[in-house]
Amino acid sequence: MITDCHVHWSSPEAPLAATDPSRLLGELDRHGIGRAVLMPNLGLMRADACRAENDDLAAVMAQAPGRILSVGTSWPKQGAEAIEEARRCLADLGLKGLKYHPWVQGFSTADPTFAEICRVAARFDAPLIFHDGTPCYCTSEQIAGLARRFPETTFVLGHSGILWNWRSALEASRWPNIWPCLCSPHIRAVETFAKQARTDRLLWGSDWTGRPGPGADGSIEYRLGVVLEAQMDEETRRSILSDNAACLFPYR
Amino acid sequence: MTKMITIDAYCVLGVDREYDLTEASLLRSMDDARVERAVIASPDRYLAVLNRQGNETLLDAASRHPTRFIPSCSVNPWFDADARAELRACAEQGARLLVLHPYVQGYSANDDLVWPLLEEADQFHLPVYIHTGPPGNATPWQVVDLAERFVEVDFIIGHCGATDFWNDMPFAAAAAPNLYFESSLARPFQFARYVKSVGADRGIVGSFAPISGLRFEWEQMRRMLPPKEYPDVYGLNLKRLLDKGRSS
Numbered sequence A: 001m002i003t004d005c006h007v008h009w010s011s012p013e014a015p016l017a018a019t020d021p022s023r024l025l026g027e028l029d030r031h032g033i034g035r036a037v038l039m040p041n042l043g044l045m046r047a048d049a050c051r052a053e054n055d056d057l058a059a060v061m062a063q064a065p066g067r068i069l070s071v072g073t074s075w076p077k078q079g080a081e082a083i084e085e086a087r088r089c090l091a092d093l094g095l096k097g098l099k100y101h102p103w104v105q106g107f108s109t110a111d112p113t114f115a116e117i118c119r120v121a122a123r124f125d126a127p128l129i130f131h132d133g134t135p136c137y138c139t140s141e142q143i144a145g146l147a148r149r150f151p152e153t154t155f156v157l158g159h160s161g162i163l164w165n166w167r168s169a170l171e172a173s174r175w176p177n178i179w180p181c182l183c184s185p186h187i188r189a190v191e192t193f194a195k196q197a198r199t200d201r202l203l204w205g206s207d208w209t210g211r212p213g214p215g216a217d218g219s220i221e222y223r224l225g226v227v228l229e230a231q232m233d234e235e236t237r238r239s240i241l242s243d244n245a246a247c248l249f250p251y252r
Numbered sequence B: 001m002t003k004m005i006t007i008d009a010y011c012v013l014g015v016d017r018e019y020d021l022t023e024a025s026l027l028r029s030m031d032d033a034r035v036e037r038a039v040i041a042s043p044d045r046y047l048a049v050l051n052r053q054g055n056e057t058l059l060d061a062a063s064r065h066p067t068r069f070i071p072s073c074s075v076n077p078w079f080d081a082d083a084r085a086e087l088r089a090c091a092e093q094g095a096r097l098l099v100l101h102p103y104v105q106g107y108s109a110n111d112d113l114v115w116p117l118l119e120e121a122d123q124f125h126l127p128v129y130i131h132t133g134p135p136g137n138a139t140p141w142q143v144v145d146l147a148e149r150f151v152e153v154d155f156i157i158g159h160c161g162a163t164d165f166w167n168d169m170p171f172a173a174a175a176a177p178n179l180y181f182e183s184s185l186a187r188p189f190q191f192a193r194y195v196k197s198v199g200a201d202r203g204i205v206g207s208f209a210p211i212s213g214l215r216f217e218w219e220q221m222r223r224m225l226p227p228k229e230y231p232d233v234y235g236l237n238l239k240r241l242l243d244k245g246r247s248s
Helices: A022-030 A047-063 A080-092 A112-123 A140-149 A166-172 A187-196 A218-229 A234-248 B023-033 B044-048 B051-064 B077-093 B112-124 B140-149 B166-172 B188-198 B214-224 B236-247
Strands: A002-008 A033-039 A068-070 A098-100 A128-130 A155-157 A178-182 B007-012 B014-016 B019-021 B037-041 B069-073 B097-100 B128-131 B155-158 B179-182
Touching: A002 A234, A022 A033, A033 A047, A033 A234, A047 A068, A047 A080, A080 A098, A080 A112, A098 A112, A112 A128, A112 A140, A140 A155, A140 A166, A140 A178, A166 A178, A166 A187, A178 A187, A178 A234, A187 A218, A187 A234, A218 A234, A218 B188, A218 B214, B007 B019, B007 B023, B007 B214, B007 B236, B014 B044, B019 B023, B023 B037, B023 B214, B037 B051, B044 B051, B051 B069, B051 B077, B069 B077, B077 B112, B097 B112, B112 B140, B128 B140, B140 B155, B140 B166, B140 B179, B166 B188, B179 B188, B179 B236, B188 B214
Parallel strands: A002 A033, A033 A068, A098 A128, A128 A155, A155 A178, B007 B037, B037 B069, B069 B097, B097 B128, B128 B155, B155 B179
Antiparallel strands: B014 B019
């Protein structure tokens, strides 16, 4: 069963119906994708939308059990409030992890509040998913820095260095608590990860945002196509597309 | 009616590190993708340091396949007068496009270090392809600076700043009439948005093979931008730029 480990909810250009997963499920069906890890979008861009979107994400997950695994977010610049919202996401809402976008959310991975969030995530055995590949707050090396400081916490490189910094992500992936998600690297980088990285921790994602208009769904088709086209053995491809995600995000 | 032509704007010929494209394999990929011609460029090492070797390889390959390969050339501006001389030599030997890769070559795209090269490009009517994207020393707005200073030179924003400078693209690419934007790494679904917002007369399709799959990229692009509706982006825009040097 293919798992798309990088899907966004409710982009500002196209707010999805608050808790209706039918459009997303339709897209997943159309591409033969069994499960999706659903992340905030508006909540990553606007602190004032964060809490409500976390609630929505929990409601969406409840409507599609086994198919949608939602993760939440909080805003580390808000200090104690951010730590509490992270706890609420995992403990009260039952979300499966937390997503952070330090570049967009305007915080450094060295932020003391974020250290506490890393501890909270470890306590709940919940992965922290990052946007990575972008200076000055989101380099793969900075996430690897967190992996060194918080060995009990699991970190997902949401883009594996995106395009130009894929070598950085490959280097970061030597840490046992880092899982690279192959969502954005070009085909040659994907092939290199398949050859050189630990293949039992590689994930795949589309970065689908549900934007309207022509090409709205192109991200799933294109990014799934990259992994399907890449030269690698079929066992590795299956690990990337399905088996590894089942380990990191078990259905329970 | 102008005849449709298909040109892949950026393919890397050579075998080095992650690059593994030979003349034969590139021709095969072009045939598979129904692409008539391709601009050929050098792997990173030859952009950064071994300029002469890289340029010679491209010129030789193009001389063997003059109807299929269009030779680019690259020089690292840190080589100063030698870079300028090498660029002149390449232009005189038939190079049709100058490639700059600030990230790999080690400077900011709008650094005055590159101005002497742009003066040469202007003299030979060579369009200038600039790789853009993170970490930030080659961004769409930096290319705009160059386009404003060198108004007679055509600039191609390689990769459309992919990915993190995507927000800038609709404004930057439209900021000067001598700016064009190339699709590789920008992903077809995003490139289509730029074409629709900036204009089909500015978009140029390239694959960046073998970093991306040539056939795969062209198939995806054709699905997103039907060639009958957008013939210019598949070759005519680029041909217009490349032919300026020939008609002078």
